[in-house]
Amino acid sequence: MIRFPVHINVSRRTPAGLEPFGRIELPSPGVYAIGRVPNDNHIHLDSRNVSRHHAWLEARVDGFTAVNRSTTNPALIGDQEIDRAAWDGATPLILGDCLLVVAGTEGTVVLDPSAPAGGPVPGATMVLPSRPDEPEVTRIAAPTPILKIDVPSGSELAPGQAEMAFPGQLFAGEIVSIQAIHASGFYAGESEFLTLGGGIGSFVWVDYLRCYGVPAEAIRVIGLEPIPYANYRRLTRNSQIPNHERLRSNSISAPDNIWGFPGYASREAFRGMLRADFSSLFHVLTVFAEPILPSYTPRIGDVFRAMDREAARIGWRQMMTPGRVIAMRKTDDGRYAVAYRVAEEDAGGGPRGRIFIARYVHIATGYPATRFTDDLQDFKRQHPGDTRVVAAYEPHDDLYTRLVQARRPQLVVIRGRGIVASRILQRLYEIRAENPQIQVLHLMRTPVPDNGGSVWKKARRPVFNHTELQGFNWPKASWGGILRIEMERADPEKRSRMYQALGGTTTAWRWDWIRIQREGLAEGWYQVRFGNITQIGYPNGTDTSRIAMSVLPPGAQQPFPLVADAVIDCTGLIGDVNNSPFLRDLCATYRLQRNLSPGTGPERKMTGITVTNDYEIPGMRHGYGHVYAAGTITANGPYCGVDSFLGLQYVALRSVDHLHTVGAPGVSSFGPLQSAGQWLKWCVGSPP
Amino acid sequence: MLPSLAGRIHTRIILFFAVGLPITFLWAAYLGDWRWPFPFEPFYVLGMIFVVGLILDPVYIWIQSYRWEHDWPFAYQAVSMIFEFVIVLSLIQLDVLPFLPASLIATSDGFWNVVIHFSMVFFISFLGLLAFIQVFMIRWRFNAGQWGRM
Numbered sequence: 001m002i003r004f005p006v007h008i009n010v011s012r013r014t015p016a017g018l019e020p021f022g023r024i025e026l027p028s029p030g031v032y033a034i035g036r037v038p039n040d041n042h043i044h045l046d047s048r049n050v051s052r053h054h055a056w057l058e059a060r061v062d063g064f065t066a067v068n069r070s071t072t073n074p075a076l077i078g079d080q081e082i083d084r085a086a087w088d089g090a091t092p093l094i095l096g097d098c099l100l101v102v103a104g105t106e107g108t109v110v111l112d113p114s115a116p117a118g119g120p121v122p123g124a125t126m127v128l129p130s131r132p133d134e135p136e137v138t139r140i141a142a143p144t145p146i147l148k149i150d151v152p153s154g155s156e157l158a159p160g161q162a163e164m165a166f167p168g169q170l171f172a173g174e175i176v177s178i179q180a181i182h183a184s185g186f187y188a189g190e191s192e193f194l195t196l197g198g199g200i201g202s203f204v205w206v207d208y209l210r211c212y213g214v215p216a217e218a219i220r221v222i223g224l225e226p227i228p229y230a231n232y233r234r235l236t237r238n239s240q241i242p243n244h245e246r247l248r249s250n251s252i253s254a255p256d257n258i259w260g261f262p263g264y265a266s267r268e269a270f271r272g273m274l275r276a277d278f279s280s281l282f283h284v285l286t287v288f289a290e291p292i293l294p295s296y297t298p299r300i301g302d303v304f305r306a307m308d309r310e311a312a313r314i315g316w317r318q319m320m321t322p323g324r325v326i327a328m329r330k331t332d333d334g335r336y337a338v339a340y341r342v343a344e345e346d347a348g349g350g351p352r353g354r355i356f357i358a359r360y361v362h363i364a365t366g367y368p369a370t371r372f373t374d375d376l377q378d379f380k381r382q383h384p385g386d387t388r389v390v391a392a393y394e395p396h397d398d399l400y401t402r403l404v405q406a407r408r409p410q411l412v413v414i415r416g417r418g419i420v421a422s423r424i425l426q427r428l429y430e431i432r433a434e435n436p437q438i439q440v441l442h443l444m445r446t447p448v449p450d451n452g453g454s455v456w457k458k459a460r461r462p463v464f465n466h467t468e469l470q471g472f473n474w475p476k477a478s479w480g481g482i483l484r485i486e487m488e489r490a491d492p493e494k495r496s497r498m499y500q501a502l503g504g505t506t507t508a509w510r511w512d513w514i515r516i517q518r519e520g521l522a523e524g525w526y527q528v529r530f531g532n533i534t535q536i537g538y539p540n541g542t543d544t545s546r547i548a549m550s551v552l553p554p555g556a557q558q559p560f561p562l563v564a565d566a567v568i569d570c571t572g573l574i575g576d577v578n579n580s581p582f583l584r585d586l587c588a589t590y591r592l593q594r595n596l597s598p599g600t601g602p603e604r605k606m607t608g609i610t611v612t613n614d615y616e617i618p619g620m621r622h623g624y625g626h627v628y629a630a631g632t633i634t635a636n637g638p639y640c641g642v643d644s645f646l647g648l649q650y651v652a653l654r655s656v657d658h659l660h661t662v663g664a665p666g667v668s669s670f671g672p673l674q675s676a677g678q679w680l681k682w683c684v685g686s687p688p
Numbered sequence: 689m690l691p692s693l694a695g696r697i698h699t700r701i702i703l704f705f706a707v708g709l710p711i712t713f714l715w716a717a718y719l720g721d722w723r724w725p726f727p728f729e730p731f732y733v734l735g736m737i738f739v740v741g742l743i744l745d746p747v748y749i750w751i752q753s754y755r756w757e758h759d760w761p762f763a764y765q766a767v768s769m770i771f772e773f774v775i776v777l778s779l780i781q782l783d784v785l786p787f788l789p790a791s792l793i794a795t796s797d798g799f800w801n802v803v804i805h806f807s808m809v810f811f812i813s814f815l816g817l818l819a820f821i822q823v824f825m826i827r828w829r830f831n832a833g834q835w836g837r838m
């Protein structure tokens with residue numbers, strides 16, 4: 001039971017931490033609109049990254065439900081991105097940089113057991129310290145009565161469909177009738193080819209289609225942001241790779257060029273020669289000298305600029321519709337209907353729900369969510385304002401500023417040993433020039449002896465400082481060599497063994513990183529420890545000046561305590577198909593098969609969606625229609641590097657070749673002469 | 689490069705016909721003062737390098753299997769191509785090849801003719817590997833150097 005009026009504490013994330021922003025009183029049950037525009041919203045949050053019409057908060061006597069209205073900015077409960085979900089009031093509801101938490105109803109908040117996984121933890125009720133001396137409560141207008149909401153409340157729908165207020169009953173079955181779609185008023189158009197996601201995966205697929213001869217008018221893209229690399233850029237910036245830094249990617253892995261030639265190395269050298277800067281020729285030489293020198297990697301800014309150029313060439317903007325994909329169904333005429341929602345700004349006052357129909361659909365929605373390790377997640381839930389414990393993929397620039405400004409010695413714990421950990425260590429090394437009191441403790445789960453790298457057949461992976469070294473995420477030949485062919489042909493049992501041997505966390509072999517570690521170890525400011533963090537909190541539970549951890553070393557019974565000033569978790573992104581309401585619904589509705597993660601026994605988890613060698617989802621085949629998938633949502637399938645630039649190109653090539661085989665209109669066979677002709681067009685920048 | 693054994697053989701055949709033969713034809717014509725019949729020795733040298741390469745391909749694959757990345761860096765490729773040429777040159781010197789007597793490279797002019805011929809084929813083949821094959825065959829780089837569809 002919730003007793004009204006309910007008070008909600010709003011606070012805002014600032015570089016200095018979390019600061020109170022206001023307290024709002026909800027007078028009675030109803031639907032409250034939240035957003036940046038003052039007049040249209042009950043709760044007006046005038047803040048950066050809050051959309052004009054961002055969310056609805058449905059306050060009932062039996063609980064809260066939050067609904068995201070924005071397509072550009074997500075709504076999160078804790079760290080789970082939501083479309084529509086029950087809210088316990090205790091886990092922060094995050095809109096842009098604002099956090100909402102129910103205050104004054106502690107103990108009366110009903111914890112909803114059906115809330116999404118990773119949601120509320122009983123007993124973790126968190127209330128922001130409101131300042132009792134100035135309880136300035138904003139009293140707001142009466143809410144819209146609940147009866148008027150056109151969407152059924154979550155509890156009335158079957159699990160898995162709770163988020164699907166729109167399209168609701170229309171998409172209740174496996175097959176939806178075209179007539180019903182037209183009658184519903186949601187029909188927004190149709191095309192032959194449709195890609196969902198709008199990120200680099202979609203971009204590469206569309207690039208192939210366009211080069212193979214499909215006109216832009218026959219292709220539609222539905223995704224969150226008009227710039228295909230927007231999300232990628234966000235993640236790389238957060239993990240400290242600004243535009244001038246180099247990516248962990250190959251010269252020929254160019255998402256803007258389906259041929260892989262000229263690669264970034266040749267282009268960089270060519271541009272340098274135009275400026276009479278012959279030092280850039282060095283990059284071409286590194287391509288030749290790979291066994292002696294570290295692999296060439298491109299500057300991230302060059303990658304983005306090249307994609308901008310290709311986007312303009314193929315008419316990306318013309319094909320792009322910003323929207324959030326909600327669900328997909330087979331239609332009764334052998335095609336597919338995709339329900340999506342557009343931003344309030346784009347709806348022009350009309351309904352925000354839309355349905356688009358296509359015969360060939362490509363799903364490239366990317367990492368369904370960034371998931372943190374459990375202990376990190378617990379800490380963040382209990383102390384949402386504490387920005388000293390961060391995941392490397394979150395924005396955390398202010399952490400470095402504070403480390404530089406600190407007067408006493410600062411101990412930073414880096415957790416994990418992947419490429420991100422290397423980059424973070426480099427960043428800490430750089431700021432040590434300003435504050436030499438910064439110490440780094442590198443926490444790894446287990447030691448790896450120098451000759452203890454992973455083994456596949458006759459080859460063994462090299463190791464430096466307990467970290468396995470590899471140019472890219474997988475051995476090179478798994479992108480286009482012997483290992484790719486072997487993986488594709490392997491049975492599930494062998495595939496699992498291959499994934500176990502070829503996978504695992506690695507970092508790139510870079511002279512500067514090796515030098516930093518050698519220097520740090522010799523000077524003592526950098527140390528390596530082994531163990532697993534079992535708990536993160538404050539020393540004695542209350543002393544918030546530092547961070548306390550319990551670390552369980554491998555094989556030990558007793559954890560050892562560790563007190564630090566900052567913790568940067570570099571254990572990476574965990575993609576889980578189930579975190580995406582769209583994919584979860586799709587898998588449940590059509591009982592799609594999933595791949596098992598490598599390993600043995602109960603630890604094996606369901607991972608990516610099972611696809612054919614042509615990256616078609618077999619369970620979605622329907623009439624003349626075909627559905628393809630790309631990216632991390634197909635993890636542990638017939639190809640290792642699905643979430644790399646080159647992998648996206650490989651997958652796009654396979655699926656577009658398959659489209660030619662099944663006779664999709666406009667898709668040519670792309671033989672040698674056509675390929676060369678299209679390449680010339682690419683060179684001069686004329687449309688395909 | 690990420691070749692398989694089949695990929696090595698396919699790529700070798702492609703380069704033989706697309707690069708080696710045309711250049712050799714022009715080179716032979718130049719040596720023959722653009723008058724038919726052209727000298728046949730350049731064709732034999734090219735053919736011998738092709739055969740020696742085919743024999744060595746399994747050896748390269750064996751070396752590759754010990755490399756964790758299972759790749760064949762361009763530097764290795766350059767060295768192996770020159771190595772194949774040196775073997776053919778040695779075989780001519782040893783006078784064990786039919787139609788290719790040691791006298792062919794006994795004179796300075798003869799020696800340099802063979803080296804210049806090889807250098808041209810080498811550089812243009814290498815450019816082909818880096819660039820032109822991919823322009824014509826977009827599946828080549830994903831298919832371990834094999835031709836055709838995947």
